[in-house]
Structures are given as C-alpha cells and as structure tokens.
Amino acid sequence: MSGVRLPSGGTLINRDRPLTFTFDGRSYTGFEGDTVASALMAAGVGTIARSFKYHRPRGIVSSGPEEPNALVTVGEGARAEPNVRATTAELHDRLTATSQNRWPSLSFDLMSVNGLLPPVFGAGFYYKTFMGPTRGAWHVYEHFIRRAAGMGAASRKPDPDRYEKSHLFCDVLIVGAGAAGLSAALAAARSGARVVLADEGAEPGGWLLAETARINDIAAADWTRAMVAALAAYPNVRVMPRTSVYGYYDQNQLAAVERVTDHLAEKPAHLPRQRQWTIRATEVVLATGAFEQPVLVDGNDLPGVMLAGAVARFAQAYGVAAGQKVVFFGGHDGVWETAVATADTGVGVAAIVDPRAEPATDLVSRARTAGIAIHAGSAVVRVTGSKSVSGVAIVPVSASGEITGAVEALNADICATSAGWMPAVHLHSQAGSRPVYDEGRGIFLPGEPRERWRSAGACHGVFGLKAALADGAAAGRDAATEAGFKTDDAALPEIEAEREPSAPVILRSVESPRSAKAKIFVDQQHDVTASDVTLAHREGYRSVEHLKRYTTLGMATDQGKTSNVAGLSMMAGLRGEAIGAVGTTTFRPPYTPTALGAIAGRDAGHHIRPVRHTPMHAWHLANGAEMIPAGAWMRPRVYFKPGETLEQAYIREARAVRESVGIADVSTLGKIDVQGPDAPEFLNRVYSNMFSTLAVGKARYGLMLRDDGILFDDGTSWRLSETRYLMTTTTANASPVMQKLEFLLATVWPDLKVSLASVSDVWASIAVSGPKSRELLARIVDDIDVTDEGLPHLGVRQGHIIGQPGMVARLSFSGELAYEVYVPARFGIEAWETLLDKGRDLGISPYGLEALGTLRIEKGHVAGSELDGRTTAADLGLAGMLSKKKDFIGKAMVNRPGLIGENRQVLVGLTANGKGIPNGAQLIRSATPGAVERSLGHVTANAYSPALEGYIALALLENGKAMHGETLYAADPVRNRHVEVTVRDPHFYDPDGSRMHV
C-alpha cells in the first residue's frame, strides 16, 4: 500500500493548518480535518494493526464508523483509549496513536505464527477445547490465549476525565445529517417544531461532503455547509455534530454520546470529555444511511483491500490517494461511478473488474476516457501480496458465476470492492422492528415501525442524491405534522440529472480456485473465515444466532457492520435457502462503541449515590472518628485516641458504657410518625406483637414480618397519644418500611384512618447508656422527671432538653441503664456537646459502631447481620413475640414446613480461647484447617468482649439449641483462619437484664 497526499483537493481538510502526531512513536504530519486514518494513509503507512487471533497485518478498509481493521489506541497513560477506529478519530496536534495486539512490533509480530495454524483457533475452538472433558485445560492455557488473542488494553489507572449527562426533549429528532437528514431537518424546522439534528461526524453532511455532483450549481460540500448554517440559524433547531445516537429505547427515548473535547489538542478545563444525552423525541426521523459491503475474495485481509467508496472518499474528502494502481471490483453501476470519480481526483485507477458481460455503454465510455482498463465478464478470485496488495488474479466468468477461462494477473496496489450498499437498520431494529430482506435488491430494509419513527434516504433503500433529498423532505414534513405542526412544501434543491442504474448482480463472495488453501475473511475484526462458516454449518450450527456464537462472527466491536450480511449469505448458500429465510441477528445498543465513562457520567466514585450525614457529623470528624458507610449514611466507627489500635479504641468505649456512661449518635434510625384513629389497629397488623394495648407514654420493641413469614425489620414504637405513635426502624430499612406501610394503606387497607410522615431527618437522636446515664440525663433535661418512678423502663416522656422541645425514652440496646434523647436536628451538636461537657466528671466517652456492636453481641441482641432475609423470629429466639391473640402480616406463612423444624439454623453464641473468631466464617466439625465439609452455619457478628474478657461471636447454627456446649471450628480458608469455638447461649452478659432495671 502506498498512500500519498494528492497535490490538491480534500473538502474536509485545511492545508494551511498542518498538525503533527505520532504513530508507534514515529512522528508524522497531517492536516486539520484529517482523521488518524487519512493522515496515516497520506503518510504511506499501510499496516495499522495486527488481527485479533492470527496476528495478521491489517490496513484501512473503510472511511467511517464501520471500520473492522484499523483500530488503534489513542492517548497515553490514564488517558489511553483502546480500539479507537482510526477512520473516525479526528486528528489534533500532538495526538499519540499506538498500534495494538502486536509483539514485539507491528511489522514483526512473533504471534503471527498463529496464522500458519488457523485450525488451532478455528470456529468453536473455545467450546470444543475448554467446555468438554478437557475443561481443565483452560487453566493451563488461559494465560497464553489471553496474550495471543486480543485487542487494545484499557488503562488500569482511574479515568482522569470528566463526563456529563444531559437530557433533551424535542418534537422531531433527526438521526444523521446526510442528504436525507438535512432535507428532513429543513422541512421540520420550517414548521416551527423543536428540531434536533444529530450527526456522528466531525462536520454534519455525511457522504454529501465527499459528493462530486453539484447542488443548486455549487459544490456539494459548499451547499452542505450553507445548509447547516441556515439550519443552525433557526431558533427552534439544534444541530449536534460529533453526536452518535447509539441506542433506541422504549417510548422514543434515545441515547447519544457527544464527543466534546476528543478532537481538541488543548482540552478546556471547564468542558467534559464527552456528554451522554438522553433524548426524548415525540417523532423521530432515522436518516442513518447505508454501509457499503465488500466482495469477499481469497486474500481479502491484505492491507490494501478496501471498500470502493472509501477509496473515493479518502480522495475527495481528505485529498489522499490510497494507491497508484487501484483495481475496482463489483457487479453494479455504482462501482463504475466510484472508480471514475476517484480517477477524476487524480488517483491512479488501473482497472474495473465487473462480472457482468455487458456493462452500460455510457459507463464504459466514461471509464475509457478516464484511462481505466475494463475487464467485463470477469471476477477477482485472489488478491496477492505478502504484506500488502501487489496484484489481483482475475478470471472470466459466465453469467451464473462459473469460471470460463484462464487466470490473468493484474498489477495493483489497492483492490477496491463493492457488493452494494446495505441500509443501516441498527436503530430501527433496536426499536423493535426486525429488518425485512428484499430479495430483488439484495438488501435488508427496516421493518414496520413500532415506535414513532420513519426512515429517510438510504437507510430504507432510497438511494441517489435527488431521491434522498426528496425523501428526507417528505419524512421531515411527516414527522412535524405528526408532532402537531403545520408544514409547507419548500422547493427542493436543483441537482444535475442522475443516471438510472442498470441491473446489478448480487455478488458477495467469490470462490477461490485454490479452494482449500484460500484465506477468505468474513469478519476481519474477529478473524472469522469462510471455512469457519462452512465448519459451523457442517457441525450443525446453522441458525444465524448459532452461527454468530459458534464462530463469533459479528461479535467484535464493529458488530459486523461489513461482515454480517456476507456471513448470512454464505450460510444461506450452504443451507440452500434464501437470505430472507435465514434471517438476521438482533441489533442491540450501542450502535458504535461507547465509553463506559460517558454512560456513568458523574455517578462515579463516591458520587455513585448520595451520602447522608447526621446532624453531629462535623463533630465526629473533628474529634478523631473513623467514619464508615452504613447504608446511605456515614457513621463513626470508633473515636481514636492517640496511639490506639481499632480494638483498643472500641474496648475503651464499650468499657465506658459498662462502667460509667457513653453516648452514641443513633440519628440514622428510621423514624415514622404514625397518626390517626386507626393507628393502634394499623400497628397491630404490621407488627407481630400487640401495640393497641401499649399505654400512652410507653415504648415497645416490635417485630415486622414479610408476607412470606421471614423477618423484615425490628425497632421500638412509642405511643405518644391515643392516636399517635413514633415508630423507629433499623437504619437500613427506614425507606423499605416506609414504602411498605404506604403501600398497605393505599392498596390493601384504604379504609384505615392513618397518616404517615417520615421524620427521620427531623430529630437528632443520641443514645445515653451506662450506669451513670440517669445522673447525666438529669443535668440536661429541663422539665422531665428521669427518676426510676418518673421514667420507668420503656417509658417515654416529652418535654424540654437543653431548652428545646424534645423527647426521652428509656430504652436499652446495650443492656445497661440507657436512654434515647431526641432533640430537633439543628440542636443535635449542641445537645451532644452539652452531654459530653456535663458528663466529663462521670468519665463519659462517645462510642461508635464497633462498641455499639460489641455491646449488643454481649447481650445477644439481633441486628442487620442476623435479619438477613432468611431468618424467622423462631430462628432468632423471638418466637414469643408472635402474637397468638391477633392476626398480623406474615402470620399465615410463618409455620410453613420449610420455616420450622430442627434443621433450621438458629441463633447461638460462640466463645473462643484467646483467638478472634473470624466474621463470616463457616462452622464445621473438622479440626483440620482447609477441610472440605458441609457447613453447619456461619458467624454473623464477632467482637472482643471487655465484659467477658474474651473473644465472642454470634452465629446461625443448624439445630443450634441442641448444640450448646459442643466444640466446632470457625473455618475461613480464604483468610487462612481455623478457630476452635464453643457453642453456647447467645445471651453472654447479664442474661436476666437486671442492669437496665435500676
């Protein structure tokens, strides 16, 4: 391949603005407007990449997003983006591009030895070798295969770029700004509809920018630019270049990615790299164009085998000659027009090869005039050359394709083939309409719309400039009318007469005379050959979906834009059926590869979801707290003192609670204000235990079950008046409980007079725990009697605390004499600091989640790790809380056979002699580390107990009640732990609860 920049021409490039860039470390020059592909081609670089499996040298095939071969890595370090299509990557100054999948270098690749042994990696290779009896082989060969087969490598560094997400609403969305799209946009714009015109190119216009015909007697590119400017001037039109609409979803929701700074050498700091758009359009016009398809011949993956239109486009749009001896090959008139147009730009066109015996005379005379040799009634059967094309072998063929004469060799440096243009029906198909095959024309057409779209131009088989302009205008008018706007008939632009094409032959592949040794690549990006398709057929993988998965045809990053149809047609031939009967695979988003960063937008890292802070958050941070996430919240884990380990810190905090007094921030608990005359009845139904009998001014611990009888949540509810309760939930279930209660009132019991309000954020809640808690509390309450008589166990009082309206409830999670103090959220820090200040002489300490956990484990109280969505009340020793006097949610299902009996895993306590019990460890009988045995249960929570001066844990254990006193092993082979434990009752400390009743 010997590409070179032509002395003049190139509608997209600006020869006054040279740019320098590097490819594999070597410096090259291009022009503003170039793509990486056009600049490399102009510099004479033929081999751009090595292929996926066989490491064969590959060059540029196409000039657009369908490119199968010319994939490069653009950028360096954390910004390196692999598998970028060189044909769409815009060149900018100092761009760095690197070739992929080669070792040690692009020109000399050791792995290309694979190419000598194609059967090794033939169709079904992975399935046959690694999924059958030899499955174990995968472990041996994985490393080698991963190195041998592959594409570019993603950076392992965090993405330093910023991405944005945006939403857009419009009346008419037009996808594609070629001739049809521009015409549709103008028609819709004139109606006053809100129009969005999205185009994936650097400059809107599509193939119009490389069109040789004149429009309204000016060059097509100039007409296009004037048209885009005119459209952009409409206040109701938004033209979006560099915007790929890649997904079509339900109800006319489409997804697009806008490349904002990829094309800039200097990336302004205020701009995101890319912007993901969610577009909701009342009506859509799909003007997505068509992809030229190659004719598959022996040797077709040599660098220099290209699509015919691409050769012309590189010359017209970028002023680059792909070669000096171009041979065009195809069985339709378009190939001739392309060849002549290419020759007119100054590219050396050697010959046209057409299997039709009598091509149209006007084309023949134009080709002759352009100095092109004509080989009618012939076909290219082989492309020859070692590292790039050096010639083609042609043979005379009959009308039915039989070889009728001897092979003739032609000199060539480019073999440009065309099997015609295939409508780009990807988005139509995504929108739920299966493509329909037109046997006569050999193309797939969009199916019947199920969403509100219509097609315009080549994407539904309307080819030719004049037809596309008219079709686009009609589609634009139709869309605007359907969206409720009044349209008019604007005059269509004048173009010179187009010739009617004569009958084509549908020629997608040519058999090679050296059949067995032939290398005909169907899917070049995945190295799928014609013999792979034959093999798939022979082995019974004949449906298109099986063909695809067995050979991986069409599964590469190009999704088979230039290979699916050829593969289908080969399979149809082998099956002896029409292509329409064989069908096509389903197209799914994205239409072109899309950066995951753009889809994530800013929802990455700690922005992945909102983080909630309690009113005392700032105090925790300022006072040595290590914060850890608890659901959506950040909570203090421990408050470190200088030099302390985590274990030392939580033991100190827990000891303070057992010996004097501690305070913990429990503001994260869910709080629901339940009001109404039926509130007592409502609580009776949703809790397993009785709440209607609860006296005003008292709190009760309650259990909630799911419909299926499994535990849902627990917490205390406080009766504030005859008709009002304050319900508390666990931190994690605050939202699900609220949602469930709202659901029940709305759909199941609309007759109950109950209102709910979430008040979780209204209150700052502080647990004050320890033998000296009452003494401390008395110092901060204004008008609440906190004596044992004034505020008995489970009593609730409303009044004033630090001068603010608040509540105190005598509740204990730690097992000590303890209270929960509620003050308005904005006074949280003040109440917290007042408690610490007034408790200094009592030895007060704040305590975090670790100490909170230790204290509850010592008491055998359950929490989230035991309420794991599998346990029942009986499993956790709470069967006594299931009321027999009333009905409640879950009651009917709680005694199902699977939820009762000795095999249930139930709550037990564990102790260990001097060793920590690994959390999450499985309980087994074997003393041997690494023993493989059926698990009898697992550790749910562990701690060092300062009260018991030893390591303890809670666990769920099969038939656990009968196992008290037995020795088991907590096995954690992943962390290499195997600890002997003794099973016991889970109530380690103060089992009769005497300490909280003082």
Place this chain on the structure above:
Amino acid sequence: MRITCPVCGERSAAEFSYGGDATIEMPALDASPEAWNAAVYDRENPRGAHAEFWQHAQGCRCWLKVERDTLTHKISSVALVGKAAGKGRS
C-alpha cells in the same frame, strides 16, 4: 420509560419504584396459608397487557396502578389507588 403521575404529571420512570403485580389481591390476614401462598408466590408472566403497582417515590409518594404492555412497555393507563382513587389530574 415515562409514567404520567395523576398528581405530578409526566415523569421519568427513574422517579418511580416498582411495587409488584397489581392483579394479585392480598388475602385477609386470617386467610388460610394456602391463600397466602398463592398470593405471595403464584405469578403469571403475561406477554402483553399487565397491571402493576408503582409508587411515585421521588414525587408525591402516591401509589399508582399502571396498565402496561410487557412487550412494548406502552402504558395505557395510570390511576391513583385506595382512598385517592379517581382523584388527580384527568
């Protein structure tokens, strides 16, 4: 997908939480275990028209009964349920 909330108007489905099959009637609390078993576990998987509960969780928090086509995701009706049934924007 977009759902037209009878209270708030047309909104993105991201604002709503799915609440299950609305063709299932929850049994009375004292109904038999068999009736509850059926209500909790027995589900049709219809292709086509289907009724579902959705909550406008990030809006008015109303529970809605949405008639949706499981094949096309086309929504044919949205209505408030319970006490509020029949109210809202028309």
